[in-house]
Amino acid sequence: MRNEYTRQTRWGHEPEPVDPDLTPPGSIYVKQMIWVACNDCDLQVQSCVTQTLASGVNCPDCGRRLTAPRVLGNPDVAAARVADIEEILRDGVEPGTPFSPEA
Ligand SMILES: [Zn+2]
Structure with missing residues (x-):
């Protein structure tokens, strides 16, 4: 639904590929995102x-x-540093990891 309070959202680039060996179906990963208005x-x-x-x-x-x-x-x-942070954040929310609520 679109009205005066909503704005369409689109990717500014092709989505980055996800390695299925590192992130099998059903698992989670973390990506840091930004949004910019045109x-x-x-x-x-x-x-x-x-x-x-x-x-x-x-x-x-x-x-x-x-x-x-x-x-x-x-x-x-710089991108490698961001990827490292994303991995730390993923480990923080992935079940069974030291920082997850289940650990
Ligand atoms: Zn535009």
């Missing part, structure tokens, strides 16, 4: 932080640059 298209654009750091965010409808890449230094190093 006011020209009345669109909310979602992007993984890893993608945002390296490539910025463009509107998938009009192509307008919404944010520039945000890395000082090597974007691969």
Whole structure:
């Protein structure tokens, strides 16, 4: 449903692939996301932080640059740090891990 209080959401990039050996069906994973508004298209654009750091965010409808890449230094190093944090967060919520409520 769309009304004056809602905004369409679309990916600003292709979703990142998930390795089925590391994340089998039914398991969880954590991705840090951001959303950026394109006011020209009345669109909310979602992007993984890893993608945002390296490539910025463009509107998938009009192509307008919404944010520039945000890395000082090597974007691969910054993306690896984000991936490490995502892994720590996943371990925190995955059942059977030391930080889960069931442990
Ligand atoms: Zn747009």
